[in-house]
Amino acid sequence: MTTDKKIIAIDAMGGDKGPNAVLGGINQFLYQNGEDLVRFRLFGNSKTLQKLMAKYPRVARNCEIIHAPDVIKQTDKMRDVIRHSQDTSMYMAIKDVRDGNSAAIVSAGNTGILMSLSKLALKTIDGISRPAITTMLPSGGGDSRVVVLDLGANVQCDAENLFDFSVLGSVYAEIIGKMQKPKVGILNIGEEETKGNETLQRLNKVFMEHKDQLPFKYIGFVEGNDISTGIVQVVVTDGFTGNIVLKTVEGTAKLIKRVLVENLKKSVLAMIGSFFLVRVFKRLKHKIDPRSYAGATFLGLKGFAVKTHGNSDALAFANAIKYAADLSCANLNDVIAARAISVSAIRDKLQETEQ
Numbered sequence: 001m002t003t004d005k006k007i008i009a010i011d012a013m014g015g016d017k018g019p020n021a022v023l024g025g026i027n028q029f030l031y032q033n034g035e036d037l038v039r040f041r042l043f044g045n046s047k048t049l050q051k052l053m054a055k056y057p058r059v060a061r062n063c064e065i066i067h068a069p070d071v072i073k074q075t076d077k078m079r080d081v082i083r084h085s086q087d088t089s090m091y092m093a094i095k096d097v098r099d100g101n102s103a104a105i106v107s108a109g110n111t112g113i114l115m116s117l118s119k120l121a122l123k124t125i126d127g128i129s130r131p132a133i134t135t136m137l138p139s140g141g142g143d144s145r146v147v148v149l150d151l152g153a154n155v156q157c158d159a160e161n162l163f164d165f166s167v168l169g170s171v172y173a174e175i176i177g178k179m180q181k182p183k184v185g186i187l188n189i190g191e192e193e194t195k196g197n198e199t200l201q202r203l204n205k206v207f208m209e210h211k212d213q214l215p216f217k218y219i220g221f222v223e224g225n226d227i228s229t230g231i232v233q234v235v236v237t238d239g240f241t242g243n244i245v246l247k248t249v250e251g252t253a254k255l256i257k258r259v260l261v262e263n264l265k266k267s268v269l270a271m272i273g274s275f276f277l278v279r280v281f282k283r284l285k286h287k288i289d290p291r292s293y294a295g296a297t298f299l300g301l302k303g304f305a306v307k308t309h310g311n312s313d314a315l316a317f318a319n320a321i322k323y324a325a326d327l328s329c330a331n332l333n334d335v336i337a338a339r340a341i342s343v344s345a346i347r348d349k350l351q352e353t354e355q
Helices: 018-033 046-053 057-061 078-084 089-098 111-122 159-175 198-209 239-266 270-273 276-290 314-329 331-343 344-354
Strands: 007-010 039-045 064-069 103-109 132-138 146-148 184-186 217-222 234-236 293-297 304-306
Touching: 007 089, 018 039, 018 046, 018 057, 018 270, 018 314, 039 046, 039 089, 057 064, 089 103, 089 111, 089 304, 103 314, 103 331, 111 159, 111 293, 111 304, 132 239, 146 159, 146 239, 159 184, 159 198, 159 234, 159 293, 159 331, 159 344, 184 198, 184 239, 198 217, 198 344, 234 293, 293 314, 304 314, 331 344
Parallel strands: 007 039, 007 103, 039 064, 103 304, 146 234, 184 217, 184 234
Antiparallel strands: 132 146, 132 293, 293 304
């Protein structure tokens, strides 16, 4: 394998659509981005993968297959697989990142197990209490996006966890989202300082008192309807709420698509008019299609683990691979570690308020 290319480990057996979607996604990625950027190490049943590989000569040229005899299913529980994960395609791919053979892992497998195994194998960046599932959702006009975290890794969070998420999200927004000194807000049931539980109020108070010392622009509490307006660039919340936000956004996108299609079919004039709005509809489709942001990363680990939807098709998987390639090419974790040190004094103030 050449060392001038990024190497990405792939859990080839994860996801509802299995290896077909995985190899189709790799093929689509290579077609769109060329064969000079990334090589792949595929973990899964070697006989199955070799047979499918015959359909994808482009993939065959850029992949190495590593046999993994076992598979973690979407229905598996962490307590049942933790002791028997060594020979699974998911764990072997994660271990490949830990051992330095690959820069990132991409999987459509069980989210909770991927998170747990990644945390155990890759460890958390110094100064960060917990990793968070992170991605960018559509927001504002044009191609604007908003970083939201946590999206499901941590159901319950204390103020220190949310503080760390703001650090992770702001660095991610700067480096991956190209947002200069991003505007950070804490998701709450209202914008007033008196709203929300004690955890949110305590964090908000410390942030407000140290606004000028923060490496991002803190704008206070934000509500759910602010996420899509563009007034905030990083939204911080616990994993329970964040996951609901994510699923609501995806469901809304599908609803808009369904309503448009149904109404266009009802009227001949609407169908004729739609031909003049093809470019508009394409831009709308790209903006709201969940597959365009199909990857989410477990940010805060010493290595990149990218999770894509369990029902990902080839397009979604291709986008997840592109996402993993972008993450591995950026100096993200070094910046996160340095940022955590730079705000440690403010974090100490937060801990003092709990005593």
